Amino acid sequence: LYDNSTLTLINSLASGNKTGIAGVNHNDSTKTGNNGLGGGICVSGASALTMINSTVAGNKTGITDAFYNFIPKTGYGGGIFCADTTINLINSIISLNSERIVDSIINNDIYGDYFLDHCLVLDTSGFIPAGTGNIYLKNPQFNDFPANLELLESSPAINNGNPDTNGLYLPETDLNLNPRLFQRIDIGAFEYQYELIDNLEIIPSALDFSDVLIGLFATDSIMLFNQGTSTVLIDSLLLPENFSLLGKDGAWHPRLDSVIIYSGDQENIQLRFQPEYAGEIVDSALIYTNIQP
Numbered sequence: 001l002y003d004n005s006t007l008t009l010i011n012s013l014a015s016g017n018k019t020g021i022a023g024v025n026h027n028d029s030t031k032t033g034n035n036g037l038g039g040g041i042c043v044s045g046a047s048a049l050t051m052i053n054s055t056v057a058g059n060k061t062g063i064t065d066a067f068y069n070f071i072p073k074t075g076y077g078g079g080i081f082c083a084d085t086t087i088n089l090i091n092s093i094i095s096l097n098s099e100r101i102v103d104s105i106i107n108n109d110i111y112g113d114y115f116l117d118h119c120l121v122l123d124t125s126g127f128i129p130a131g132t133g134n135i136y137l138k139n140p141q142f143n144d145f146p147a148n149l150e151l152l153e154s155s156p157a158i159n160n161g162n163p164d165t166n167g168l169y170l171p172e173t174d175l176n177l178n179p180r181l182f183q184r185i186d187i188g189a190f191e192y193q194y195e196l197i198d199n200l201e202i203i204p205s206a207l208d209f210s211d212v213l214i215g216l217f218a219t220d221s222i223m224l225f226n227q228g229t230s231t232v233l234i235d236s237l238l239l240p241e242n243f244s245l246l247g248k249d250g251a252w253h254p255r256l257d258s259v260i261i262y263s264g265d266q267e268n269i270q271l272r273f274q275p276e277y278a279g280e281i282v283d284s285a286l287i288y289t290n291i292q293p
Helices: none
Strands: 006-010 013-015 041-043 048-052 055-057 080-090 093-095 098-101 104-107 110-117 142-144 148-151 200-203 218-226 232-238 243-246 255-261 266-273 286-289
Touching: 041 048, 200 286, 218 255, 255 266
Parallel strands: 006 048, 013 055, 041 080, 048 080, 055 093, 080 110
Antiparallel strands: 098 104, 142 148, 200 218, 218 266, 232 255, 232 286, 243 266
């Protein structure tokens, strides 16, 4: 996509593509290979790309087919390459793409400047993550990569797209002509078509802060255990007033968002309580998940 072009991709798939020669010919030093940009998609020249509920996987850049004739060079953006612009990715998977560097092939999904909204990106080495509701460094768990890019039941992409689909102009069906919306919308081009059941256990079920002094902090923890076979995304974990939760950034917050718990995994969460007055306080936490939006 070049020279001030504009493109919107919805329910699209970019897979099995490759670009670039990535080398210099030993036999004729005057011939220089192309290092390759964007194995799946290349965007430059102030162009604008918006990609919605799409999948970019299994693409390669900087490919050298005849190793004895070429010195490998670096390719950029095995999945998507972006230069001189910023592209918007919404509810999309960019994963399991690769690029060739000197003497080896590495995972590299995207390169450049991006704004991501509820996307899944396995490798983040080529860009600075920006946006909300995104899943990084997790395998999307395709049915049979690269032949079948539908989602397994345990995929973290299921039910983890942005539930607000207003203005996305999504069609009624996904790339397989199945219903595009099933429970909450998935990430990627293929919608998982079977109902998932939330099986999230909270241990302990209640906390007792009876010995805390007014104005001081008391701390404790809870464990969230995913006993189901599907991934659970906690959109929001809300506690009553005077309680706070310890985030991944080391700071205390009144709520936590986008907590991902995979099948069989657990998440330990620290919380603290600071009472302002004496007396009995009985209240509950609110947990909103992708299974029960």
